[in-house]
Amino acid sequence: MSHSILLPRTMEIGRDACQKLPVILASLGVKKPLIITDEMMVKLGYVDNIQTILKAAQINADVFSDTVPEPTESSIEAGVSQVKAQDYDGLIALGGGSPIDSAKAIAILGKFGGVIRDYKFPRQVDEAGLPIIAIPTTAGTGSEVTRFTIITDEANNEKLLCVGMGFMPVAAIIDYSLTLSVPPRTTADTGIDAMTHAIEAYISPKRNAYSDQQALAALRLIGPNIQTAYHDGKDETAREAMMLGSTLAGIAFCNSSVALVHGMSRPIGAFFHVPHGLSNAMLLPTITEFGISSAPDRYADCARALGIADHSETDDQANVSLVKYLKSLNDELHVPTLAQFGVQKADFDALINTMCEQAFASGSPNNNPRIPTLEEMVQLYTLLWNDNTVAESSVS
Incomplete structure (x- = not known):
């Protein structure tokens, strides 16, 4: 019996792996990325660091920083709207599992529309949304290498599990130095x-x-x-x-x-x-x-x-x-x-x-x-x- 194994296309692993972000974007043909993150990543200076790395390679990246812990459909609405209104060709998901999960949903909803319940398991979401480069800042969710996202439907107080190749990041940057300040x-x-x-x-x-x-x-x-x-x-x-x-x-x-x-x-x-x-x-x-x-x-x-x-x-x-x-x-x-x-x-x-x-x-x-x-x-x-x-x- 065979098994299908799904992984990101590329992974950069080790201290200061974030420095390779411009090279990874170039390999994927991404020229106008949007950074999906949260306010804590902004306050800690992580977003500035990423933007500095990108600017050195003549890449300008806008920021959507309104994701929240345990993301909900309403918490990603503005991100979906921003993606629909701009011509971004990729998303950089920076943070813990919540920003990465948010980015996965934004990548699909921003391209194909609908509401998150439309994509709830057992539906298999294998359509390719915007490519995601995931940069985790916590050691736990593993969301940077999975084909899952979980978004809460607030109207029904239900965490919706969404599954499929469309949610798998195309690249992951595993830089443990980003976790040194985690409480x-x-x-x-x-x-x-x-x-x-x-x-x-x-x-x-x-x-x-x-x-x-x-x-x-x-x-x-x-x-x-x-x-x-x-x-x-x-x-x-x-x-x-x-x-x-x-x-x-x-x-x-x-x-x-x-x-x-x-x-x-x-x-x-x-x-x-x-x-x-x-x-x-x-x-x-x-x-x-x-x-x-x-x-x-x-x-x-x-x-x-x-x-x-x-x-x-x-x-x-x-x-x-x-x-x-x-x-x-x-x-x-x-x-x-x-x-x-x-x-x-x-x-x-x-x-x-x-x-x-x-x-x-x-x-x-x-x-x-x-x-x-x-x-x-x-x-x-x-x-x-x-x-x-x-x-x-x-x-x-």
Whole structure:
């Protein structure tokens, strides 16, 4: 059986890789790019740095900086309008997952029109929009190497998963020096997001030999370095490992899939505005423990790749270590509970059934080795209010 593998046309990886941006634009025939970013990238001077690099090559680039965390259809409207009104021939997506996801949607809507719901999965969006050069500034989403974007439909409080080759950046610049100023909270959330990508890609039934190798390589980089990057953001060795690990995890799940953690995470973000990586972190220990019985060897491989289990240990021993590690990691990285984040339980309980419906509609839960029933998913959501602990017998 063969598998289709999708990647950006070119990737520039390493410190100061941004200096190669003009060369990459020239190779793609892009002469009038629009930078898609957010206000933080402007304030930190990253946009100025990119424009300086471009001006040295006689390239002028306008800026759209109104993207927001967890992008919505309304947050990208002005960007879509700007693209429609100008003759841009490419987009430079600069920032975390939100600006990159925004750029992906703008690239398609700006060229083909419609509303984002028109492009919702299961539709496969393989039309080529404006070419995107993605420059991530966090080590987590892997959006620079994926064929996915997620945009919230505010009218329905639903995060819409959009899938297809049309959303794959044509180029990615992986410059870890851009992450040196990322604060600890964002470092933790994006780092666990990348870890989740790798684990879910590896345990997914859509996995293949290629995605397996990317996932395990990502975990080998993330496991020994996530705590260091969190506690000492200036540690370049840790930052470089996390950045490459994030990209490899993105390649892994782009060519496999995500699973139950992501399926249940998106509605939490849509309704309660919990950052995506953080909601993944909240769910990961519980969902991992729930699924282990259906793929014990795969989860054990993840534990060994993370460096928390030895190859001499049995799969059962490795999986005990994995669950313990994920819980202790959340403690060390100060991942809050939903209550600590500020979510009211009455509001959460009132929306559980709707969240379950949206989770199943995304298709991601069906990629889990153990697919929950509706009743089991309700219980898994409810467990978020306890201690992130689930015994095999408590959800069955």
